[in-house]
Amino acid sequence: MIVVMQPGATDMQISDVLSRLEELNLAGRLTQGEERTIIGVLGSPIVPGLGAALEALPGVEKTLRVTKPYKLASREFNPVPTIVQVRDVAIGGNEVVVIAGPCSVESEEQLRRTAHGALEGGAKLLRGGAYKPRTSPYAFRGMGERGLELLAKMRDETGLGIVTEVMTPSDVALVGQYTDVFQIGARNMQNYLLLEEVGRTNTPVLLKRGLSATIEEWLLAAEYVMAQGNRQVMLCERGIRTFETATRNTFDLNAVALAKRLTHLPVLADPSHGTGKWQLVTPLSLAATACGADGLIIEVHPDPDRALSDGSQSLTLENFTRLMEQVNAVAGAVGRTSALPASLIGTPLAIS
Numbered sequence: 001m002i003v004v005m006q007p008g009a010t011d012m013q014i015s016d017v018l019s020r021l022e023e024l025n026l027a028g029r030l031t032q033g034e035e036r037t038i039i040g041v042l043g044s045p046i047v048p049g050l051g052a053a054l055e056a057l058p059g060v061e062k063t064l065r066v067t068k069p070y071k072l073a074s075r076e077f078n079p080v081p082t083i084v085q086v087r088d089v090a091i092g093g094n095e096v097v098v099i100a101g102p103c104s105v106e107s108e109e110q111l112r113r114t115a116h117g118a119l120e121g122g123a124k125l126l127r128g129g130a131y132k133p134r135t136s137p138y139a140f141r142g143m144g145e146r147g148l149e150l151l152a153k154m155r156d157e158t159g160l161g162i163v164t165e166v167m168t169p170s171d172v173a174l175v176g177q178y179t180d181v182f183q184i185g186a187r188n189m190q191n192y193l194l195l196e197e198v199g200r201t202n203t204p205v206l207l208k209r210g211l212s213a214t215i216e217e218w219l220l221a222a223e224y225v226m227a228q229g230n231r232q233v234m235l236c237e238r239g240i241r242t243f244e245t246a247t248r249n250t251f252d253l254n255a256v257a258l259a260k261r262l263t264h265l266p267v268l269a270d271p272s273h274g275t276g277k278w279q280l281v282t283p284l285s286l287a288a289t290a291c292g293a294d295g296l297i298i299e300v301h302p303d304p305d306r307a308l309s310d311g312s313q314s315l316t317l318e319n320f321t322r323l324m325e326q327v328n329a330v331a332g333a334v335g336r337t338s339a340l341p342a343s344l345i346g347t348p349l350a351i352s
């Protein structure tokens with residue numbers, strides 16, 4: 001349930017509502033909008049007659065039931081967009097934030113070249129997997145802690161915050177010592193113990209959509225994290241499995257546009273995994289930007305043909321810079337901004 005206060009409700013009236021909720025063993029979560037305050041009511045079961053009781057309090061305009069099964073994640077419950085702050089980068093505001101880096105951390109040299117290329121292209125955060133969920137147990141499964149150390153080293157060198165996957169609850173403490181954002185991979189979207197473990201930290205979470213997850217299941221997975229206290233959650237559409245085999249996945253832009261309506265959390269898009277083909281990454285990045293994505297996560301490798309994972313969907317550093325030029329133009333066309341590649345700062349933008 002949410003309690004909508006009248007415009008101009010006083011602090012005293014707001015705190016009266018909160019104390020009434022406390023008396024009933026319920027918790028209230030305040031959202032201060034520009035015009036009015038909304039109080040989300042948490043706790044189950046909701047007390048019978050609660051709506052009428054709260055509506056009788058001074059300063060309360062009305063109460064509304066939240067109809068969605070996810071509460072904390074829903075826009076009904078919290079109509080104000082959440083801005084996730086990762087170091088000096090704000091995600092969920094006007095800027096389309098681009099996260100770039102290799103699928104896997106492979107070596108210091110590979111990561112350094114990629115990190116500097118990403119920075120020069122205008123990326124705001126560096127991605128790279130140290131613990132890799134691979135379909136085959138015989139494939140390269142990541143460098144483990146050494147990969148985390150290299151990510152942290154590149155953060156020191158470039159100033160880029162880092163995003164890396166955590167695969168199991170018992171690794172959360174270790175990965176958390178290094179990363180600025182926990183990535184929860186598609187295969188783990190319904191690993192509820194992992195979701196709860198990252199939910200008990202204060203580190204932002206990038207929650208990929210599961211390979212076969214409905215949008216509602218995805219938002220309920222976000223709810224698992226948030227219910228433990230961590231409200232810094234970003235959703236990421238990365239393609240779903242369909243009958244189509246011409247592309248690695250079917251990149252579901254419906255989900256981006258719809259999730260933006262259903263939740264206040266930032267919604268990102270991953271056209272690298274969404275398509276599986278580097279040639280499609282730029283066009284689908286533009287489409288995702290046009291339909292409202294708050295950010296993109298892009299796989300970039302200095303030598304994609306030699307990548308130890310996901311080379312066929314990785315952009316070269318040059319192609320990444322081209323992508324950024326075009327994303328910037330589309331972002332501008334839909335009233336958003338994105339970081340200009342360093343190479344273009346001060347030059348007129350010419351898009352072919």
Ligand code: PEP
Binds near residue numbers: 133184185208273
């Ligand atoms: C990745 O980001 O490299 C990755 C494994 O992503 P996903 O979980 O979406 O497959």
Ligand code: MN
Binds near residue numbers: 103104299309
């Ligand atoms: Mn990958």
